[in-house]
Amino acid sequence: MSGVKDQVKLLTSVDRREFMGLCAQISVVLGLGNDMVPKIAEALEAAARKPSIIWLHFQECTGDSEAFLRTTSPSVAELVLDVLSIDYHETIMAASGDQAEQNLAKAIKENKGKYLVVCEGAIPLATPPGPAGLKGGYLTIGNKTGLQIAEEVCRDAAAVICVGNCSSYGGVQAQRPNPTGAVGVGEALGIKTVNIPACPHNPVNSIATIVNYLLLGTLPPTDRFGRPLFAYEERIHDQCTRRSHFDAGQFVTEWGSEEAKKGFCLYKMGCKGPQTYNNCNKARYNDHTGWPIGAGHGCVGCSEPKFWDTMSPFYKRLDNIEVPFGGVEATADKVGLVLTGAAVAGAAVHAVYTFNKKKEHEERIIDREKKEGK
């Protein structure tokens, strides 16, 4: 058996390089050093039995599966075949119908207490009108409601990881007036879940969470919204590539304008980066190809709970912020007249953002320290 295994490794050496690329990327995202890269690789390879993953789809658009399947280093083939045992995933599995249900039952039974559940999509709790109306009847799979399936499958899991805003917090269908009573999985079941929100989630973060589990046997510490701190501790605004323009009071006021071509700050176009916790600009998307602000569009805050209602309209600038010195808008409108003054004002505005966020930030740190047993 080991002979075959060595041979496989040799013959797929190109994939090995890609594989090490993934380990390096995960190390960065988790905030670990280079010396951890081989350890991560070892942890992934050492598992005699690949961890069983059960991936459930509820009220969703499959965007998070799509995102997951587009990881580029390593190839997703390696992830699916060599690293994880994806025992149930409706989008990719070969079996259908009865056979698919048998696979689910088998995975739960054989890996009781050890399997990881990855959830995609919200769970509707409302009861549709009509003679057969039952709680959660807006979603049924194989005659069971999404709620029933979630309860059955999550009960004996080692952990429940919610990918995307829908499974984390209810997502798109939960925006007002939330006609189907959609909620996140944690809320529907009354359990603690690890949440990897965004729309869709960044697969680097879900894979890093799983790696963290394989490497240390524990789930990463999270903030009060269940989000791993390694990815969601800092705001988009804190690390933004356009941040210097914010501080200098240089803003885009029309798409495609000269200011847009120069990469000025998108705050006036409605960017929600100052109120959004995520690592988009550090991790980027699609093998580091891009991220929304890089594509000239403001952040919409998709990793925040209830962002559909609290962050929209998406092109309206944030207005619940105390602005000193006559306001950032007044200041920004005078850009070019008194650039130094604008820069000072920009920095001051940022100080106020930080002040307003300080309490929340402190709570996050307390959450983390509790997790770490400090």
Place this chain on the structure above:
Amino acid sequence: MGTRVVIDPITRIEGHLRIEVEIENGKVKDAWSSGTMFRGFEIFMRDRDPRDAWYITQRVCGVCTTVHALTSVLCVENAIGIEVPDNARLIRNLIMGSQYLHDHIVHFYHLHALDWVDVVNALKADPKKTAELAHAINPHSQRSGEGDFQAVQDRVKAFVNAGQLGPFDNAYWGHPAYRLPPEADLMAVSHYLDALTLQAKAARMHAVFGGKNPHPQSYVVGGMTCVQDLTPDRLAEFIYLMKETVDFAQNVYIPDLLAVAPFYKEWAGIGGGVGNYLAYGMLPENTKDDPNNLFFPRGVVMNRDLGNPQKLDQAKIMEHVAHSFYEGAAPRHPSVGETKPYFTGINTADKDGKYSWLKSPRYDGKAMEVGPLARLVVGYAAGHKQIKAAVDGTLKQLGLPATILFSTLGRTAARGIETKVMADKMQQWVDELLANIKRGDLSTFASYKMPDRASGFGMTEAPRGALGHWIDIRGGLIHNYQLVVPTTWNGSPRDATGQRGAFEEALVGTPVHDPKKPLEILRTIHSFDPCLACSVHVIDPKTNEVHVTKAA
């Protein structure tokens, strides 16, 4: 009375689909298609900023995200009467082209191939003979040497021996309906894995201009925001990814399709379905909002009559709810539809029973098929030069007559033919974009003022078929927003007259060897590339007015 079989969940699709069939004498006698999830998009779209619509409706589907984004901005731009700059049109066309290359490759290998390819049988193949086969089909095929196939076979063997089959567990391996020799199976399995890697790269094309994929974030009403990506390095990145993807499509995907098809020729006579085809058309050749400017034409073909193409009249679209989980029974035009959820549970035993969250759109009273086959049929009937050449060329290679198109096999082949047409066209858009930039034209946005009142619609084609959005703006906000999407056409339940939807009709007559292992059913259903999440939606229950929209 035949045997009733229920397949729920149907896997390797997007969304939640249940199929029930009645089998008699080894063939499907009747079929019922049910969408089992409801979210209520049109309800929560109400009173929002029309500029946000593209962002919200994109979440209708995580597979054709970018197509919903496009349809929505077209819809609002149509309502407020603006024309976007040429660069915005070209970037949108390029993203759309990327979507097609990505989507069709993923569909063929990852959502459909396992219906035709026996993974376990691949273990019996001789890698040397497999390499010879691959070379005979196409000498330019990538990663198709003896060593490549040996490596894949070893890898699959190690995988099987380890006892954790993951996504390949408990499928229909060894089913007599599989017809490929082991060498062809091994070739296909190998390319399945290669395509898994390739598709991730292909998706990066969208991310160059879109910031990320899925769910790009650079569309806006009036144009595109990605003005900083019109630089030589970003364009080169796009072109490099495009060339690699086109190369895979031309030298791996299409040859594989042509190699596998002859083993399944009987499927050219199965799964034809309703025989009526509808396409909204797509890819504008200039910035004018006019259906005559579309590269893929808009039109209708009824009763498989390629000699009689018809112009599409959107007033003839009606939605039925007699068998859907909504109150009422009278068919209505989408713009005056009403929706009151009324859940009865799935009832297929009673001929008047309701059994799906999907409505039943009909055109001129007829059930229609939409999708790659519909686009080719409409284009072919209209005498479209590139489509005609690609269809005729492929049929000649296969030695099959045009009638094979109206089938499960034809639907699958149409996707490959369309990929070729799209791949050939993309270079032209790149050249046009580069020419604009060379002239110093970097314009990507047209400014506008949101009117207090306006209404309009956007129509284009998702990879899986005709997609339309309708908007009514009042007080500068969304008063009513509606979507009629591809799988609502294809996956619809019966209408008030008892007429089956396209999935249902296509299943009738399908041979089923073993009702407990309904592989053949999956073949026909997957040939449509179902996408269910977008198909279930509702029209605002309070709205009951006729909207005057611009002529189609």
